[in-house]
Amino acid sequence: MDDETSILKDQLYAACEDACGEDPDRLFSQDDLMGLGVVAPKDVKKLLQIIQLLTKERLFSPVHFHSGLAWRIRPEAEAAKYKLLATEDQILAYEIIDSAGPEGAWQQDIKKRLNIQDNALRKALKELETKRLVRQFTNVENASKKMWIKFSLQPSARATGGPWYTDQYLDEAFIDALQSVVLGIVKEKGSYKSTGERHARGVSPVLPKKGVIKGGLSEAAIKSKKRSADAISKDDALVSTSKIRKAVRLPLPAGYTGYPTVQEIAASIDQLQVAKGQPLEASHVQELIDILVWENRIEEVKMGDRVGYRAVRISKHNPEDTQLDSEDFWDPQTNGLTTVPCGKCPVFELCEEGGPVWAGGCEYFNQWLS
Template identity: 75%
Template sequence: MDDQTSILKDQLYVACEDACSHDPEKLFSQEDLMGLNVVPPKDVKKLLQIIQLLTKERLFVPVHFHNGLFWRVRSESDAAKYKHLTSEDQVLVYEIIDSAGAEGAWQQDIKRRLNLQDNALRKALKELEAKRFIQQFTTVENMTKKMWIKFNMQPSARATGGPWYTDQYLDEAFIDALQTVVVRIVKERGSYRSTGERNGRSVSPVLPKKGVIRGGLSDAALKSKKRTADAISRDETAPVLPPVSKVRGTVRIPLPAGYTGYPTAEEITKELVRVARGQPLKVEHVQELIDILVWENRIEEIKVGDRVGYRATRISKQNADSAKLDSEDFWESRTNGLTTAPCGKCPVFELCEEGGPVWAGGCEYFDQWLS
């Protein structure tokens, strides 16, 4: 290797390291390497020569895809470990474990790929482990599998189960606790809590029949079908309706359309990190909790523009039969189309008639309701 090739080799490796500063797993194609402007333009032969040298020195790792050949950069410290391997079996076994990364390599898979005898494989693994190049670990998917990974490398979340597993067992209590916190955060930021009196009944009040007024009337008046407006105006006794019980407490009211303050997965994660101290929670972990809550219909996704937030679903969408009207989780009283109309809540419904003091054609509340 001449001096020019050696210099170009070192320059190309440094350029690749700089390009991987933000993405350590970045792959380089032949066009990418040529685009680093280290090798003279259109000198493909020189580029291939340099790639072969870097691959031989274990500084480049070839990666085969269906659309061509790519290369991954290996650090100089990791490449230097190959010089300490004393047998071809050690080199081949370590290369497979090294390429497996944080996912690790299954012992039976190594045996199948290299077609090694059990004694030879166990000897190579034992020597690599003694040199502190590799270590054994178990996965949550199958704890009986013998998995191997590079020494001092943390297994991936897929292998260990992430923060949801403790000692390789699913921590259901921890998951339930975090889900409760997520629902609380979503409720607090995704609804308005109103305090005051509200109707505590779950059914409509039983009102007297239309045209019959109660309170201080004679039996003859009660037997009449309906009185005239003049007769009503001369009546000194105000109508008495059945008592309506009032319940004091809190009720959650949905926020108006277009509201943009619903908490996102990123914002929920910041809240949970303060609660779950010591656990490396990331956005993707919290998103898993949110997806489960959405699937259980406890919260729902709200999109406003490019922002994706979450709010608690109404109890009627969850399990209205088990809901209590006095619960602060209850959004609003059970209603239907008739009870939301002015007539359904009108306190003088019995007085309403054509030409009377109250009638539908001149009801100002109808105009508000229909507008």
């Protein structure tokens, strides 16, 4: 190699480094390398000579596409590691593992590509492992596969399952705990607390069991058990004023634009430090949110060019009917039978057709229907 070629080689590599900028994985085609202006225009022969030299020194890593061949630059410190390898099997095996990146390379795939015996491959990998150039890891998709990765890299989330896996097993308890945290954050920031007196429904009195008296009950016995409708209303008022309503969450008004976004939820989780040792990114939080949306526990809210989230099934009609003890703000399940006067009638046990108390002449029904 003459001095001119050596200088052009160094200049082309430096030009590629500058062109990569913040994208170290950028690929360069032949036209891209020619466009850097290092080699004279249309001097393809010189360019190919320099590319060959850079590839031989492991400073260029070739990448094959259907449309042709491209090259990715390799840091000088990484290229120097190839000089530590003594045999061709070690060099080729390390190159395959190096090219696989964070996904790792399957041992059987390495063997197939090198076309060597098992003993030779195991010996080469053992030497690479001893020199701390590669290491073995387990892929969650198939734990029986022997996977190899560069010693300085961490396996990708696809290979290890990301934060949802612990020792190659799906950590369901951790996922459930984080879902509860996400739901709590959405409820906290997607609704507001309202307090005040609770207008509770009256509590039905304890009624005596129906007794069997020969000849029927006397009018005095009936009057002693029967109360007027006004008396019942007064008793219910005393019950309702004696209870104070707990804090209840209510929906925010239409047009509200402060619902938490994915990034804000992720930031809140980071502040709570509930995922210690597990780096949670916005994409991981989005996976939890997608599950909650699918389960119909939270819903998306469009806020201009942003997307927020709020808890679903918050009572939007009558705040007094909001079910206080429901974690997910389920609307109370009510119908006409739950409010009919018979449910709290003090002489219900005496009511029968043709008797002293019957539905056709009930004064409680008159007040309920008025």
